[in-house]
Amino acid sequence: MSVRQNHFWGQRTQKRSSGAVEDIVTMMMLHVKSIAESATGLNNKGVITHAVIGRPVNFQAIGGEESNLQAESILRLAAKRAGFIDVEFLFEPLAAGMDYEASLTEDKVVLVVDVGGGTTDCSVVKMGPSHVNLSQRSQDFLGHSGQRVGGNDLDIALSMKAFMSHLGLGCHMVNGLPMPSKPFWNAVAVNDISAQRDFVSLSSRKLIKELIHDAESPELLKRLLKVQQEQLGYRIVRSAEQAKIGLTDADSVISKLDYICPRLNAEVSRELFSEAIAVPSAKIQALMQQALNVAGVTPDVIYVTGGTARSPAIYDKIADLHPEIPIVVGDHFGSVTAGLTRWAQRVFKQEKNEN
Numbered sequence: 001m002s003v004r005q006n007h008f009w010g011q012r013t014q015k016r017s018s019g020a021v022e023d024i025v026t027m028m029m030l031h032v033k034s035i036a037e038s039a040t041g042l043n044n045k046g047v048i049t050h051a052v053i054g055r056p057v058n059f060q061a062i063g064g065e066e067s068n069l070q071a072e073s074i075l076r077l078a079a080k081r082a083g084f085i086d087v088e089f090l091f092e093p094l095a096a097g098m099d100y101e102a103s104l105t106e107d108k109v110v111l112v113v114d115v116g117g118g119t120t121d122c123s124v125v126k127m128g129p130s131h132v133n134l135s136q137r138s139q140d141f142l143g144h145s146g147q148r149v150g151g152n153d154l155d156i157a158l159s160m161k162a163f164m165s166h167l168g169l170g171c172h173m174v175n176g177l178p179m180p181s182k183p184f185w186n187a188v189a190v191n192d193i194s195a196q197r198d199f200v201s202l203s204s205r206k207l208i209k210e211l212i213h214d215a216e217s218p219e220l221l222k223r224l225l226k227v228q229q230e231q232l233g234y235r236i237v238r239s240a241e242q243a244k245i246g247l248t249d250a251d252s253v254i255s256k257l258d259y260i261c262p263r264l265n266a267e268v269s270r271e272l273f274s275e276a277i278a279v280p281s282a283k284i285q286a287l288m289q290q291a292l293n294v295a296g297v298t299p300d301v302i303y304v305t306g307g308t309a310r311s312p313a314i315y316d317k318i319a320d321l322h323p324e325i326p327i328v329v330g331d332h333f334g335s336v337t338a339g340l341t342r343w344a345q346r347v348f349k350q351e352k353n354e355n
Helices: 021-040 062-083 093-102 151-167 182-188 193-199 203-215 218-230 233-246 268-276 277-296 312-321 335-354
Strands: 008-012 050-055 086-090 108-115 120-127 141-147 251-254 264-271 303-305 327-329
Touching: 021 050, 021 062, 050 093, 050 303, 050 335, 062 086, 062 151, 086 335, 093 108, 093 141, 093 335, 108 182, 108 312, 120 193, 120 268, 141 277, 151 182, 151 218, 151 233, 151 277, 182 203, 182 218, 182 233, 193 203, 193 335, 203 264, 233 264, 251 268, 264 268, 264 277, 264 327, 268 303, 268 312, 277 312, 277 335, 312 327
Parallel strands: 008 050, 050 086, 108 303, 303 327
Antiparallel strands: 108 120, 120 141, 251 264
16 A cells, blocks of 8 residues: 555455445445554544555456446445545556566567456467556557456356365266256356245255155265255355365365365375366456457466466466467565555546646
8 A cells, every 4th residue: 555645545345246335345345445554654644545456357258248337337336335445446556567668678569367265367468668667558459358247157167177076066866867967057056046046945845855765875865955044155165266276286186165064085196186177268268368369469478366367277378378488476465455556546646736
């Protein structure tokens, strides 16, 4: 955070859809604003009144630019209600790249890949000494893409691949038919409200009981019933997230699922994880290529940031798309915030000088 005479603050948004309630967003901003003022000693001397808010390229996969404008409008209104007088927005991948740009000694075209928990954003940007001090960067912003695919999608995919077989997925009915996959998917699709609503319903419980009656391995389906009755889906996905994190430094990990069944463990390897995330990782590669197609240039370097990009499997997918282009790995959790702070210093310093 950087503070000047008209105090300002670089804040990274929670990457949520445009359906977020304005009151909730306002309360979140009030809370963080209060913490920031307390941490900087401004609670007794003044208040933070200026904010730069990082935003994803696309808040959601549907609705296009109209949805993006709606989401930004909600954030702007919430910020005003929270007490910010002047609010600026900046694409998060561009913010992440600004932190990297400060280290450049020559101009480069950079593909910034920001793989976060909920979204992936890619931007192709001109960077370097000729650009770093500019107050307007729109002419340097050559192309971008973004979609709601990120770490949470990887966790869900891993849950299905690594854990659901222990609950009956892949088994057969006594009549020889395969077990339907929908109830297993609904159990862990924690980013899909309709799927979660369906899974916790009485009709879903009735279906699982019928599957238990007709299954060749009913003892496994009883575990799925427990997940339904005790609403353990989020906990399963959390176990997958912990396994994903563990695989950053290990070739395999053991996930304890004893909250479903005593002494139930599942081994998760890097190879299995790579297989599990084939679909979401392909989407990340497609977003990279889309940004490059829009820009119409070949980048000099690929700059990677975002917590999910810590995963070796995701890094390999990013590197595989254009193996001839060097990759620089930034601060997975701090690049965006550092870039937003740099931009806040720049735009609000200019505003002060103009006044």
